[in-house]
Amino acid sequence: MADNRSFESTLHDIVYSIDTGTGLKIIRVGLYILLLLVIVMVFTATQFRGLKSAEAMDLCQLGRNISFDNGLITKNVRPLSMHVMEGRTPDENPQIGLHPDLYNAPAYPALLSLGFGFFELIGVDPFEVPEGSHAALLPAEQWVVLPVNHLFAILTGMLVFLLGKRLFSREIGFLGMTIYYLSNLVWIDSISGLNISMAVFFSVLSFHQMIVSMLNKRDGDGKLLWILPFLISIISAVIAFYTRFITAAIVPGICLFAWLMAGRFRGGTRFVFIFAVLYFLLITPWFVRNYRISGNPVGMAMYSMLNESPRFPDNSVERDYHPEISGGQIVDSMKKKWVLNYSGEYAGVISGMGGGILMSLFLVTFFYHFVRPQVNYLRWGLGVSLLLMVIIAGFFSESSIRMLHLFWPFAILYGLAFFYILIDRLDLGVRLYNLALKCLIVFLAFIPFGLTLMPPHEVHPYPPYNTYIISRVAGMLNEREVLCTDMPWATAWYGDRVSVLLPQDLDQFYEINDYKQYISGMYFTTITKNKPFVKELLDGPEKSWLPVMSGRTPPDFPLKQGVSLHRQDQIFLSDRDRWSTRAAEAAE
Template sequence: MSTDIYPKVTKRRRLNIKLPWKSIIGTIVLVAALSLFVAHYYKSTFVGLTDRHAFDVAQIAKNISKGKGFTTRIIRPFNVGLIESTHRYTVEINTAPAYPYAVAALFHKKGSSDQGIIWVSLFFLILTIISTGLLGWLIFDLRVGLLAMSVVGVSGPVIDAGASGTEWTMAAFLFTLLLFSVLFHHRAVSNGRKFAGIAYVITSAIIIAALFMTNHILVFLLIPLALHYAFTGPSRRLHTIVFIVAALILIAPWAYRYASLAGGSIIAANAWDIFSNSKASPGDVFVRSSDQSQRSIFRALLFPLEHFNAFSAKLIAGTSALALASVPMLGLAILPMVVVSVLYKFDSESGNIVRRFIYAAVIILTILFAVFSVDTRSIILFAPIVGIFGSAYFFKVMTERNLHPVYVNLAIGAVILASCWPSLAEMMVRRDAMPRSEIVTPNEYFVSLNAGGLRGVVYTDQPWLAAWRMDVTAVWLPQSDDDVVELTSAGFPMRVIIMTPAVEDYPPAEIWYLVHRSKLWRDYIRDPDACMEEFQRTAEPPQFWFERFQKYMKERRRTLALSRSISGFVVRDAGIVRALPGQGWGATPYGIIVMTGVTP
């Protein structure tokens, strides 16, 4: 028996959903176009890895892909002194694990290569571009999202950051996801959805932990986000407590690992980066020393007080460098609009809430990036939201002016053209048509040494190159004889030294600087008596002058650190560099000094 009320008529419910197909298709086309633009830019400008941190990440990822765990082949003298466990000197405590593991996954499938690490970085760049458009759409409207996505996607410095092979595109993507959680949390609490609000708070804690695992310094984003929750919404106290507890629980395992390895520092050896590039410790001098007096975490905490002048000078120089880097990366067309928009309130309440968090995050991270000598590419973190706010203000001006759609479209085209012009100019350079120099680069030289089968521990001023290109243990040139003693006792004897032109950036008082610049010093280190006899026979100086010069060299050698450790080391012929894989050419190394010997 039929149960239909109208047995002769069958009614079917039809799902009647009208999707904005035009907008969806247009967005997909734009994403595809931006992806092709990024790919073409990468193909046109790729010359291999050049960033030293990318080399560091690459060799860590190679170790992971080979089943050696989160280890490194770069030996920093400071780390050897810092890590107490004698069998764990190769444990990595300078680089966060998330990005190296992502690269290792590709290395495991495709093999290790320069292209592999850059592909991973570019992949996260594409995700960042897409998330920029979606975030702009949700905060404001589709027009803002598409323009912001376009401006970020065609920016040359942004793509350069993606093609550098570093972790900053991954961090930028995660930071954009964090802004999603802030946005959705605001909407949830505004609509009275309590459980959804707590869910988004926990989500933001998970993302903070992921950012910590991407770059250790980003854990300090916990501060502005906790302040944001403390002053937002009706359940601010509960949400703040939930966020802090969840974030601390999530970061605790890795933070404990670092604290147990690095003398109590939850950001591992990065805590001592506060010394680097300051007047108190120029360049990388600090990490090249195993000085016991500097190993306590309290030395890093007290640095701003004990060396206030050096700290303040470093802070000013660092923030200035970040500000200068932000201009081309964030765009000359959009950045001024963002600056002016600070004086105005957006029509979107969500936009104002997110902007309030961004202000606090920018201030805190800029100071921390400057203090801990973080790469200026870290500015890409703010590129998506800057593009969104700039695009929102742009359309606000266009609306207030009540311009004809034709003029609005022309203005949009002008903004995009101004943003992509540096990229277009860079792609026009024909690198394949440029004549190859007869002077070999250190990068190419280490490739040649690898092809020649050189193995063992190598002491060098560019250990990241040696570790990646040669797959050997590379020790950063130490500061003193005591450092060499500690390194030798740790299982890293000094037998092969390779110095590149980068030694010219070392302080002139260092023996490495003198030995690299002067053949006289290289001969004198090997055999002082034979060197002086050769000098007297060749130069034929007056006897009284020669005696004074001989006395000066003896006294100077006595005051130089490491003079005892490298005594007797002999300079070897660097040789003609072999043809690189896929290239039928050779070149002569210039400014590359190879020394061998045994430390007394």
């Protein structure tokens, strides 16, 4: 009988736990995780058809080079960087075969290299393109690039919960995390293959750890409980910098928060000094490396600002083997580019986050005084960093402007907190009404995400990217040969071949081919062939390439053999017939 009572008691405890105790919490957490995984899988299945960004492919090919112990060496070679390298070597060697990368931050490619290396370790080739599949996805993208970015997106959502719980309430933290996971921009960044998700995570982590540090110090906790988070905040900010350089904009905001929380002139200055000194000491090796290689501490960042400007459309500045750029041209181009960026396509980049509802409420909170001082101090720190990033991002590419998504987690929490204040002011009295309003704010934030999931779904990124064709074209050259193309980032990633960006004109090609590096093949895609015929191909900057693309190569042109690819919207030229056997499938 004793055993029966014991069994009945144990069974009763289990039922009670499932009904109201720990078991119920486990079930709820499990269901929440399951729902999150469903969201990730559905979004990925409907929206991801391969990488579409040149920058993403460039980062991935750097990761592969690192995994093969080649270091931060790029196979995406630009004539501009060749010109820079020639000026740094006694024999004017552009170092095309082992070309150092001077454009990208190293942390994200290094992390991808670990994933690539794992598959190589277990004997699986993540870069093998499935045979006969013209719409193939590279396994490395599916099993390394996507999981890494999804992981950072999920971890950032957890930080949203911890921040909301620490600053406001557990309910706001949970609701904020849910809205973050239902945000369209979060998963678009995650499937892009860019380093945005990783940079956002470490930036938010840096803010979070500084908040924990300052609050623990204020509450009189032991030194370890505030010194350790303080150091983690610095390290996280450094990792964020090595992921995307523009995240340096968060440092003034973090320092301002620490300065206000630690007592301003009563000790706060020393925390700002320590943070700034350690931060700059840890990022200095990168500037030293760039200066040693290129003579410029920031590498090619200044030239990157000229891309897609009115004077230098698209990537024309990178294609110029002999650039003649004055300081006045740089300043004028930067000013015009900044204005055009924010007056055109990106006019609503801030207000459009999450449908604009929570972002609008977040901006309104700058005119409201919260009871908790840490909430006000953090808001001013975020405001400084946001303003600084808006100013800097306008000079760079679209992906840099998307780094403003870094502030979306904080916008959610502050927007929800202010929304809760408005609900309390209404004093509706009926709990059901309050619940309905909270569900409404979640639904409004969910609308962009829901519309994205609806048909029509994403299609494969052709033109110009077709994994199968690119890999077959690159396969016509051996590893020691060099390809010249208008999309070297794609042939470097999908084809694993050293690829020189198409020079500005035919004369520069001759100079490179005759005196610097023999070019074994030339690959034209719709990037060039789809340009306006009269404005650019006939009488514009591409006029020297029009005869080559049309099959009317000049008498002294070294690549006289050619084959059309994919319904003749691409063409591959070489010094001899390389495709009779290996390229028959690609030429269909």
